[in-house]
Amino acid sequence: MSISIALTKGRLEKQTVAMLEESGYGIEKLKDKGRALVFPDTKKDIRYFLVKSNDCITYVEHGVADLGVVGKDTLLEGGKDYYEMLDLNIGKCKFILASLPEIDLLNKVGHIKIGTKYPNVARAYFNQKGMDVEIIKIDGSVELSPILGLCDGIVDIMETGTTLKENGLVVLDDVCPISVRVIVNKASFKMKRDEVMTIIEDLERIVKKHAEGNQ
Numbered sequence: 001m002s003i004s005i006a007l008t009k010g011r012l013e014k015q016t017v018a019m020l021e022e023s024g025y026g027i028e029k030l031k032d033k034g035r036a037l038v039f040p041d042t043k044k045d046i047r048y049f050l051v052k053s054n055d056c057i058t059y060v061e062h063g064v065a066d067l068g069v070v071g072k073d074t075l076l077e078g079g080k081d082y083y084e085m086l087d088l089n090i091g092k093c094k095f096i097l098a099s100l101p102e103i104d105l106l107n108k109v110g111h112i113k114i115g116t117k118y119p120n121v122a123r124a125y126f127n128q129k130g131m132d133v134e135i136i137k138i139d140g141s142v143e144l145s146p147i148l149g150l151c152d153g154i155v156d157i158m159e160t161g162t163t164l165k166e167n168g169l170v171v172l173d174d175v176c177p178i179s180v181r182v183i184v185n186k187a188s189f190k191m192k193r194d195e196v197m198t199i200i201e202d203l204e205r206i207v208k209k210h211a212e213g214n215q
């Protein structure tokens with residue numbers, strides 16, 4: 001049975017393609033794709049499509065894609081109607097709470113405002129701390145928001161820490177680690193179990209190989 005896989009385009013694309021290639025998939029067309037968004041596998045009965053991270057979940061939840069490859073950040077913020085099957089251990093970064101060094105945010109009395117691209121993640125973090133905060137949704141350049149006085153702190157992704165440093169912000173707390181996950185449509189897991197499990201196991205082998213290489 002034919003399988004469809006939704007891949008997150010952008011930052012994660014190159015690493016995901018490299019991982020699939022190492023796992024034995026015929027994905028070379030994706031490396032020289034121009035503006036095309038759908039690709040057949042050259043070795044197996046699989047087609048790939050490139051989508052924005054939030055849409056990856058949508059395609060999998062609706063069964064248009066049997067599998068999806070997407071960051072844990074997007075999964076934590078978005079839907080829940082899929083099986084999360086595998087951590088590819090790539091695209092590694094983390095959610096952090098950060099602010100200007102002069103703001104003692106976690107001990108601040110009174111109204112606290114938090115800027116973030118990830119309101120659900122931020123709300124869950126502060127709920128678990130028992131803190132009532134106002135969440136302000138921002139779509140990008142989140143580090144600007146405390147500098148301009150829009151909010152007291154941010155919940156955002158940190159990878160190298162360069163963006164925080166160059167904008168004079170400091171990390172107050174780690175919220176949680178992030179990496180790329182493989183998700184599977186629930187019906188596909190039943191109806192196409194053998195095909196789905198073959199792909200998961202092929203990828204899992206490479207994840208293990210990389211982990212052993214890093215020891």
Ligand SMILES: Nc1ncnc2c1ncn2[C@@H]1O[C@H](COP(=O)(O)OP(=O)(O)OP(=O)(O)O)[C@@H](O)[C@H]1O
Pocket residue numbers: 008009010011012052053070071072073074091092093157158159160178179
């Ligand atoms: N430094 C980083 N900043 C943001 N995301 C990162 C970083 N490193 C890895 N990631 C992962 O890459 C995924 C895709 O990020 P990317 O910036 O390509 O798309 P996006 O978040 O949809 O933003 P945009 O709207 O700019 O396309 C994120 O969901 C996250 O899992």
Ligand SMILES: O=P(O)(O)OC[C@H]1O[C@H](OP(=O)(O)OP(=O)(O)O)[C@H](O)[C@@H]1O
Pocket residue numbers: 139140141142143156157158159160161162163164
């Ligand atoms: O720790 P670093 O390595 O500096 O990476 C972290 C930065 O990268 C992401 O922004 P992105 O580049 O996606 O831009 P945008 O969200 O502001 O559009 C994230 O929101 C941080 O701003």
